[in-house]
Amino acid sequence: MLTRSADQTNPVIGIKKLGRSSWRLTTQALLPKPRHEVFPFFADAANLEKLTPEFLNFRILTPLPIEMRQGATIDYKIRLRGIPIRWRTNISVWQPNERFVDEQLRGPYRAWHHEHVFEEQGQQTLMTDVVNYRVWAGVILHPLLVEKDLQRIFGYRQSKMVELFS
Secondary structure, three states: OOOOOOOOOOOOEEEEEEEOOEEEEEEEEEEOOOHHHHHHHHOOHHHHHHHOOHHHOOEEOOOOOOOOOOOOEEEEEEEEOOEEEEEEEEEEEEEOOOEEEEEEEEOOOOEEEEEEEEEEEOOEEEEEEEEEEEOOOHHHHHHHHHHHHHHHHHHHHHHHHHHHHO
16 A cells, blocks of 8 residues: 655555566555546546656657557657657546556567546545566566656656546
């Protein structure tokens, strides 16, 4: 279980080892808006750029607007540690106002399964990210690079969500 600071400016990001080269990242943000106001932001793929730190030089390659639905495929480009990387994801689950899942079809990970869950908490929304991922040469690369990068990326994401919805 994750604990959060009262002001959400220092979000807690849990990373748990699942196997030799696989991990689970979990983080939460309590957003001060009801779910029906929060979910549409995530239903617009263009908003992903707003939640991604500038150091990744993130760009959506798929022409906008993208109809978010089960089966939608989205192409991106990032630059990680100076290396350009193309990333393709598929929306494998789409349940408006409740949850959706994006899965990597091509990209920097051996596997990437990212579930976004939206739960009403009175007039607020608890947004939970659960990412199950596998890393190439994970035993070596995960502690040296990947874990730090993900902490930085998801820390930015959580802080930005709180800022955007406050």
